[in-house]
Amino acid sequence: MTSVVNPAEDPRDTGPGSDLHLELSDGPGGRRGALTRALRDAVRTGRLTPGTRLPPYRSLAADLGLARNTVAEAYAELVAEGWLTARQGSGTRVAHRAEPPEGRRRGPAPAPRPGRPAYDLVQGTPDAAAFPRTAWLASARRALTAAPNEAFGPGDPRGRVELRRALCDYLARARGVRADPGRVVICPGFAGALRLLGRVLDGTIAVESYGLGFHRSLLTGAGLATVALTVDEHGARVEELAASDASAVLLTAAHQFPTGGPLHPERRAAVVDWARATGGVVLEDDYDGEFRYDRKPVGALQGLDPERVVYIGSVSKSLSPALRLGWMVLPGHLVDAVLEAKGERESWSSTLDQLTLADFIASGSYDRHVRRMRRHYRRRRDALVEALALRAPHIRVTGVAAGLHAVLELPPGTERTVVRAAAWQGVAVEGLSLYRHGGAAGVPGDGLVVGYGTPPEHAFAGALEALCEALPPAPGE
Ligand SMILES: Cc1ncc(COP(=O)(O)O)c(C=O)c1O
Structure with a gap:
């Protein structure tokens, strides 16, 4: 079956468009198919060159003698694969990175296939350009002079x-x-703390069904x-602890990683009750507690019971994951065991960096930096939410009240x-399923972190812009 659709004014528009x-x-x-x-x-x-607008479903369907839905589904599939992009108000177009392979290309177009991503939207790292070099250097100088x-x-x-x-x-x-x-x-980051605690605890530890596989493997290792x-x-269903044989639980209570909500107040109380009743231990991973935007600050769970919560x-x-600096505040009964596990020097952090951070905090630079970064990330968070509302209103975005990442359902x-x-x-981004615990049910489902x-x-x-281009169109679009 063949079809020729009529010319339009924009040479790249097949509206009723140029010959298609x-x-x-x-x-x-x-x-x-x-x-x-x-x-x-x-x-x-x-x-069909990049930017070319495809005919509306109706006209292509009529022209080819197909059902409108058939055309819509074909467009949607090609959008999801990255060949086409769909944008409200500007229709479906050939994607800018979907150029033909070398040799068949017309004009000086960039490389056709997904190569090194131009944009990194993989969660995990703060804005490296925002590291407070001047203030850190001032603290380092003062700390070294006074040491x-x-x-x-x-x-x-x-x-x-x-x-x-x-x-x-x-x-x-x-x-x-x-x-x-x-x-x-003091320990080399959260990972350093978990490695030490893994050596101190025994038996079974409960983890959230979504989290970093790397952290789980530190525990199983x-x-x-x-x-x-x-x-x-509402975060992890801590009531499931009662039916488990866990003697410890690892929680991201202030901002569930990666789904993004705070642990419900009743569950906060319940997990502490569980720890008191059973002699269990709660490990609280407060990885981004400083970055909250529109919701009431969620204090540390540890405040409820310092004897049961690490x-x-x-x-x-x-600041930066490159510093490898973290800390544990331990219940009294775990201090000696953790120090023994820490051993002679092997998992210590640089004294000079520790002294620098001490000055950085005591001089107020840490507060200033956190406040500045909170504004910075909040602007970015707002820009992400606005872009989605405009370009992909059918995609629900969650977990945006805090932190440095959001989840797109x-x-x-x-x-x-x-x-x-x-x-x-050209966007590196991860799916939510990457963070799902092997044994966990598929809730909350498909998503992007x-x-x-x-x-x-x-x-x-x-x-x-590039992220929005990759998102699936609204049903029926
Ligand atoms: C869930 C979670 N916990 C903890 C951390 C901190 O890890 P670390 O201090 O080992 O770099 C991160 C990443 O920064 C994280 O995503």
Whole structure:
């Protein structure tokens, strides 16, 4: 079957557009499959160039003698694959990165296939360009100048007392943590803390059904068994602990990672009750507690019972993961065991960095930096939410009240295709399923975890634009 659609004013518009000759061949997928192949082929061979607007469903359907839905579904499939883009108000167009392969290309178009991503929306890293170099350097200079000679010796396995004191003040004030310097242990980031705690705990530890696989493997690598607690919109269902044999639980209470909500107040109380009743331990991963935007600050769970909750923090989101600096505030009964596990020097953090961070906090630079970054990330978060409202209003975005990432809910079964479509648009982004615990049920379903902290400022608008291009169209569009 062939079709020729009539010319339009914009040379790249097939409205009733410029000549669009399609030959629908027999093959798998019936008429929809035939149309998808024909369109893909037209893009691949360069007959349809980037930016070309395709005819509305109705006119192409009428022209080819197909049902309107068949055309809509074929367009949607090609959008999800990254060949086409759909934008409200500007119709369906050939994607800018879907150029024909080398040799068949017309004009000086860029490379056709997904190569090195131009935009990094993988969650995890803060904006590296925003590291407060000047203030950090000033703190380093002051700290080094003031450091006593003994600071250059092996020191206290808990870490420098200057830092532990500064952290106690800061955490009490900003996060509601109840701490004294004797119970604070400095470690190489959250991962360093988890590695140590894995050696101290035994038996089974409950983890959230969504989280970082790397963290789970640190626990299993230390010989612990893990059991997953279902995550819903109120965080982990801690009532499931009662039916498990877990003697500890790891929670991202202030901002569930990665789904984004705070643990419901009743569940906060319930998990502490569980720990008290059973002698269990709660590990609280407060990885981005500083970055909250529109919701009431959620204080640390540790404040409810410092004898049952290990509070764990890190500068990886607030400053940089490259510093490898984190801290634990431990219940009294765990301090000795953790120090023993820490051993002789092997998992210590640089004393000079510790002294620098102590000065950075005590001088107010940390608060200033966090406030500045909160405004910065909030602007980015707003830009992401606005772009989605404008370009993809049918995509629900959640987990935006805090942190450096958001979750975009996708229609069931589309996650992999959308991640691939994003790669075609030059965007590195991860699907939500990547964070699902192996043994967990598939709730909340398909999604994208969009980290908005990483791209440099000049690339952020482009990253959003490219992301929106990769999203599936609204049903029926
Ligand atoms: C869930 C979660 N916990 C903790 C951290 C901090 O890890 P670390 O301090 O080991 O860099 C991160 C990343 O920054 C994270 O995503």
